[in-house]
Amino acid sequence: MMWLLLFLGPCFLLPGTGAISFYLRPLTKKCLKEEIHKDVLVTGQYEVSEQPGLTCDLKVTDSIGPYLYSKEEAKKGKFAFTTDDYDVYEVCFESKSASDMGFTDQLIVLDIKHGVEAKNYEDVAKTEKLKPLEVELRRLEDLTHSVVKDFSYMKKREEEMRDTNESTSLRVLYFSMFSMFCLVALATWQVCYLRHFFKAKKLIE
Structure with missing residues (x-):
């Protein structure tokens, strides 16, 4: 502990x-x-x-x-x-x-x-009239349940963290794609604008 x-x-x-x-x-x-x-x-x-x-x-x-x-x-x-x-x-x-x-x-x-x-296993032994070996088996059983419970909690936390990680990765991917689209659209608009400007100034045909 x-x-x-x-x-x-x-x-x-x-x-x-x-x-x-x-x-x-x-x-x-x-x-x-x-x-x-x-x-x-x-x-x-x-x-x-x-x-x-x-x-x-x-x-x-x-x-x-x-x-x-x-x-x-x-x-x-x-x-x-x-x-x-x-x-x-x-x-x-x-x-x-x-x-x-x-x-x-x-x-x-x-x-x-x-x-x-x-847990007081002496009281458990008196209440349920258990023998020393049975008390030790009861303690080991409770310890096993505790370990299983801890592993279940750790597994649940790992699943939550994995889901969060996957969700974050998807959001980053979508944001990157949106940013790329915006850059391409802006670059295309700039090219079209400059082409129209140069034509208006009769710098290009």
Whole structure:
């Protein structure tokens, strides 16, 4: 899982682990964004180090709707939601304070998972009374469905891009043909006009 960090200032991304940690400077805002498919479960677990006089607000949003999750003075907790559509989802931490005195940076640890990674198979095993091998097979089945879904989406995007490319090529071809026709017509008109002008001046017969 790869998350894009869009903010001012450095942070540390730990690819492969699913968890990231970074320092939030006082009175600043840092956000993380990722594109996620439709009907995907997303879970997150966060922890914010305490600093006297400082609070940190957490907000999870998409590009169109209200907050999917909002927590003022966030310290430690979890959130979960299922995506309604393919969109860019954003997790933001904002540092706030009622005074202007000097503060130290707050350490934030965030663990976000989605899709198969976010599903709790221990609860599934308890609910459906599955054996360990069956749980692993269920996880592999869900992972396979996720991969197939991703490939289907990539194929659809490739078809859309190919159609757009073909449409653009046709438009360029038609425009080139129209431009050529205009040039030929203009050149023919110029020749006829000049011929008529020279004849009127009796420069040519």
